[in-house]
Amino acid sequence: MKCVESCIYGAMSKKVITREEWERKLNDVRIRKEDMNKLVMNFLVTEGYVDAAEKFQMESGAEHIDLATVTDRMAVKKAVQCGNVEDAIEKVNDLNPEILDTNPQLFFHLQQQRLIELIRNGKVNEALQFAQEELAPRGEEDHSFLEELERTVALLAFEDVSNCPVGDLLDISQRLKTASEVNAAILTSQSLEKDPKLPSLLKMLLWAQNHLDEKAVYPRMNNLSTAMLEDPSV
């Protein structure tokens, strides 16, 4: 009823919700503990915090998740991040041989990363041979790879690669990009989302608050890390 009144008598005036009222309403919302635990586990597993996940699983008694695959996935990610691409490819194939067989783009990017690493290490002959034998056929199969291949091979043409137009390929960010692409593909093959759910819940919270701001004054949560409710300023 209150809401209707405020609409009729003053479209401009916002409804005021006191801290007591707000907390009472919050207390009425029941969230199952299991769901909370699942959310935390989802975060730890997706982000690859194996040790923490193991402890949390034990202490909370959350639904059992096979953490071995998480360890394997993190090992693959780490291998790419360190430039051991061949090692990463072998690990992915052990994990699930289907991933690279059915994902030509990812396979190309890993091979491209391998080429980048060879160039980084100054192994020019090997790099050329590798580009010719391994990457050129991929470019023939799919023309969209050709451009990227050309860009990568162009690295060989410059004396000072740090100052060349394609120098970004040697950047650590290129490794991270490739690593996260492999990580996402492995997660997808395990029917998991590539992003944890927790951050999207926080986004949803902020979105909801922004909408509510137009209609009401209430104890707002401004600092997400402390989750403190701040008193409405009326």
Place this chain on the structure above:
Amino acid sequence: MPTANTIFPIHGPVDLLTRLDSPDPETKLKALREIKNQIIGNRTKKLSFLKLGAVPAVASILSSYATQSDSQLVDADVSTSSIIVQSAAVLGSFACGFDAGVRAVLDAGAFPHLIRLLSNLDEKVVDASARSLRMIYQSRLAPKYEFVQEKNMEFLISLINSECENVTGLGASIITHSCQTSTEQRALCDAGILKKLISLLEGSLSQKNATLESLAAVFKKNPEVISKFVGLENERAVESSLSQRDSSLESPGTVIKNNTESVFKFVGPESGSALSSIIELTKDRYARTRLLACMCLVVIRNASPNYLQDMGIKAKLVYLLLELLDDPGQVGDEASFVFSSLVAGKKDLQQLAFENNAINKFCNQLQKSQLHPKRLQGVLLALADLCSKLESCRLTFLSLKVLNQVIDALTHDCADVRTSACICLRSITRSIKNLCAGYFMNEMLVIPLIRLLDDPSVSVQVAALGVISNIVVDFTTRKSTFIQCGGVKQLVQLTKSMHSTVRFNALWALKNMMFLADDRCKEGIFLELTGSLLASLISDPEPCVQEQALALVRNLVDGCIKSIEYVFAEDGTLLDAVGRQLHNVSDEVGIQGMYLLGNVASGNELHKEAVLQQLLSQADNGAQSFVIKLLQSSDSRLRTAAVWVIVNLTFPSCPGAFGRLVQLKNAGIISQIRNMVNDSCLDVKLRVRTVITQSMTFGDGLT
């Protein structure tokens, strides 16, 4: 052995194959792993290993270790199972998206061993074998699975009931691959497979996708199975919707979208049915799952007019598929094909798609350079279906200036693309407005089309003939462009093709060329065709070819008296062939034949007498004239055509009319016509009355 300079590959293929033969299991295992890592994702490597005979070598390792593992019953040696897992993975990779590999794996006899390994005690062995079999079943080369045998059905059910994801996926792939007839669909349905498949729709990503594909195979053109499926209560969906409703009562302020709720609103009366679980998957976060869910719904819609007919879901499917088209990968490539099957032959959906800017979206795709052949093919087919009925679609297409891209596709390397470019052009050239304006009769289009008549692929030839058939129906005098480009010669060549569809389509094109053509054009075509070739085509073993040949001659003799003379060329062999053919024909062939005779009978006395002789040729021997049978046909179009011949033969102002009337009466034809005064078809009735009036002018002596 690697030299200092070459480290790629670490071990060459030949070296690796030697290592496979090693008696040391450790060396064997390493070699297998290395082969696996070299071939995964790498088509060229697969091919080179294949040529060296790697597949039979790996298959024999698999079979010997599989036998070992069987005898060890419990606790198989770790290295034994590792070797089995690795060799299964190698074989699976050879079979993955690579038909030559699938054939090699099957030829090497690995298939039964992989099947046997599904009952191995080691989970990893089962998983690897199932995965490899799944790869094999994704190829059309995989052996057909006979569901109707009881043992096989039991085995399939055991696969689908498995705890292992790859094994259930294998079960679904087997269904997708092998379920083709309605008997098989019913058998699967009766075995209770549907219920199990519904529950798999809530499984992992790969299970969902495999299940959606298998459901589409079980549903295809089978309304009976679909209605059983829809009748199955989806208990889990109902439960989850209730629990969500409860929780939403507790927190009315929730902003989390209640997905199940909206699905229920969306399907309306079908809510709670198994159908809703498929509909829900059209909102899945994975594009492939959304596409497959759409495909399933399109299959259901096309088979059963009872389901998914409301505007909401139609619009939703159109919208979703157009959105999926934007996916840069395989999903986007396949989206056009699903879209085609959604709108093909359905005017309402074509209109709806048109209103949703579908033409623009597909045309935008055409403007991109270097499209994947599969995508290009799909886009062209989708445009073909969109423009097949509605002029508004064709006009929008033409306004977007992509015709040149379609013409370019006529010379594409891939035969499927050439075929679909032709099919697209066939729809576009149905635009009467543009045909009349002679828009399509230009060398840019005609020359590549004529070249396609020589194409090595029959389906390209047939599709090209389809476009030519349209563009030669040119109401202006531009037919000469086509003749100058050598089109007629080519078409006549194709009427001698081994393939009846090619003969049929070539005749169709020539028939359309003949339509309202001027004398010079007719003469040119006839000289090329010759009376004897036409006579043999009229007597072709295929009725559809006979029909087109007769229709062609019908158009040839239509018009001035001079053109009627064509059927009398070469001692009248052509007319004799027509007469002979009409003694025993289907309705469609009969209609064309009778109109042909009707056209000839509209000529001079000689022409009329010749037609009369054809009608009475058998009646002379005391048998009934074939015309009586045609006049008694249940097809009113055939009756109309037959009466027309009699009308033209008895036209009273002609000197021989009375004589012909007497002969027709003696053959019992006139009394048959008298019986038809109250024919149910108005057209027939009117012509019958004309014959009677004409006969009255000669007095009562006839009755």
